[in-house]
Amino acid sequence: MNALVKPPVLAWVDVGAVTDIPRRGARRLPSPAGDVAVFRTGDGEVYALRDACPHKGGPLSQGIVHGRAVACPLHNWTIDLATGHPTGADAGKGCTPVVPVEVRDGRVLLGVPAARD
């Protein structure tokens, strides 16, 4: 097996309806490991990242969503929603972890590791 492959997601948690997230906007979701930002683009696609910019930890859920990217509200770094990587002038400077997310029947499902026995 490729060592880089992420551990499989074993459970999906329903966190709300797609329409709970404004188009070209985001919502914040608290979790024990810190907040998650769930984004919805102008095209209606849903992405999820840890709610922290790789630069100074700014809450990406509060940024302006454009195309498939978000501009961090603190210092305007632009983060690719699909990869968590900064783009443009800040490319290559760190990365925000991507959170597995799926949309089924208009519901947003977040991937969590299954509880260990």
Added chain:
Amino acid sequence: MSRQKLVVIGNGMAGCRAVEEILKRDPDRYEVAIFGAEPRVNYNRIMLSPVLAGEKAFADIVINDEAWYRDNGITLHAGRAVTALDRERRVVVAEGGLEVGYDRLILAVGSDPVRLPLPGADLKGVVTFRDLDDVEAMVAASADPQAKAVVIGGGLLGIEAAYGLARRGMQATVVHLMDVLMERQLDESAGFLLTQAMRERGVETILGAQSEEIEGLDGKVTGLRLKDGQVLPCDLLVMAVGIRPNGALAKAAGLAVGRGVQVDDAMRTSDPAIYAVGECAEHRGQCYGLVAPIWEMCRALADDLTAGEGAYQGSVLSTRLKVSGVDVFSAGRFSGGEGCEDIVFRDAGRGVYKRVVLEGGKVAGAVLFGDAADGNWYFDLMRAGTDVAAIRDTLIFGQAITEGLAGLDPSSAVAAMADTAEVCGCNGVCKGAITGAVTAQGLTTLDDVRAVTKASASCGSCTPLVEQLLKLTLGDGFQAQVGPKPMCKCTSHPHGLVRERILSLELKSIPAAMQALEWTTPDGCSSCRPALNYYLLCAWPAEYRDDIQSRFVNERVHANIQKDGTYSVVPRMWGGMTTPDELRAIADVADKFSIPAVKVTGGQRIDLLGVKKEDLPAVWSDLNAAGMVSGHAYAKGLRTVKTCVGSEWCRFGTQDSTGLGIRLEKFMWGSWTPAKVKLGVSGCPRNCAEATCKDVGVVCVDSGYEIHVGGAAGLHIRGTEVLTRVATEQEAVWVICALVQLYREEGWYLERIYKWMDRVGLDSIKAALADEDDRRALYDRFAYSQRFARIDPWAERVAGRHHEQFNPMSRRLEFAPA
């Protein structure tokens, strides 16, 4: 050899096409019988929309007339619904007890329109849009010239229905649950254009509307009530909310049925003697409602029934809307996504929007509006998986241009163009006219060419081509032009031109502006969106609906974000004056919400720092209760008016500077400006309010008021310039409001007053304010705009507006995400 018996249930498009395909392959193999529930011959259901619109007659859409059945020896049982299948005896049972045996059976029973289970759905005048009976009912309803129609569902069918009814003279309204028309096929930009095009054709659209109840009187529909309480009166209500594959017959016979009748790649159901095809079939988990996949299924089915090897692989979909004069095409992943790249082309003159999505150097999808001629070409490239890297630069201009230029480098391609080839589509200028004018009149710049030939003078999309022509004709004499800097990478237009066009073209929304000004991205960026939002707000204070997703977080949540993601809250203190009651309320709020820091600001306000976002509305509620409103300390707008105590207390004060400051702030608060605006009013030239480093300052003197402009004490430190001197407080207010309005109308987004002054010059500002009528007009525009601006955003949010901005999406997750 005796012929095998083939029975087809369903006399629709799928059933008949399946039979045609079989006859084409092996005309003598089967003895065919077709059952149809409708008492008619087979017709082209997708052309019902033009029939409804009165653009075609029923006779025009008949696919197979009676002669076809007769000539091919097909028995048609029209108007006979099949009630049961007996798979043991291989017999179908129809109404009236008719039994017909089969060797092979095809289910082509289609789908049923979904009827929403709304109260009142059984009223007379509530119809679906599926067959000729529905069309006839709609046509009958449109006979009354006063009649109104409401269509629930803004998908393909709903839009076509509404358009048809409007063509028949009805007032039609489409009510759509989603916020984009045809959201399964169109992105937001195309959806916006469609909404506009429908309006021009007499169809109104209500987006994001949830239907609640159908109202009626005497058993007949009178209107549709929406969840927000709005009632849309109507005499006809069309439900066009989707289709449900018809699996009842198959299920009753014990066949495997999921969403539809499940089939394998040969279109066989779980009983190998029975096939299913068309909208009733479910193949690899997919059900289809468009005609192209049905044709593909019919071919696979016919292959299997004649040669024993059908291999349907599923279909890639494309869609075209059938509304006259509205060209819409959509295919594949039109909205992009991970790893995709967009190429966007807009031509405002022709109302064209094209977006081609590339993935890995191949076409992954396309959405075309206004000019869909190349739809099939993109669709073919997409299905064939053609590598388009070599033609990427011209891809968006379509097949003709791309193939015309193939293999040529840009300059030789331009050289090879015929003199009669059109270069500027907006103004109909061909190559020869441009090169001729350049030579004959000695033109050397793009602007010359524009002035003389009008080429590239409208939409500008041919600018690169015109420049190539100039270069080619002039050789080394050509120098590229350096124009004003574009607003951002999404457009070639500078701020000033965008502002001018918003007014002259009456653009009143961000999508409208992006289309008319030919933005090259689908939804802008974090730089142009806030700018457009401000420009529109400034241009149309009464009409423009603020787009909060195009605002920086501080203006979205009406507080200042801090480095740790908490917020700071600054209540307004008019002119810097406060009271013991206000101070007590502020202290109580700080205690109640455990606010960690309280600070006095440079603008004479009190700042509560470290407020948690979810506490903001409650904090505001308490401050509101004590009579305080937002201090807009976060806004590209009027911030503070700093004052000294002036003649009221100070032994040197010449005028009531505190009173003037309060008056200015009470009149100007809430106004949005290109960048923040801070005012200061000092009661004497000692200038204790530091008015001469403010954006706008007043220094009171014995004889009246000196109005200052263009100070700064931030990134740059700048003293103000004196704009004018006036004798009365009233005149001071007039001049200052007129000045700020001039800045609101001329400033570029994020350009502070001193930078605007550097750009346009103090003299130009003085000149604009010199004439009393001009000044008055500016003041009036400011006052008009303030009618819509002086609303406390905190109170609105305490009342629940945009509550989603302050609350997490759901309760705290119990597990950390993977």
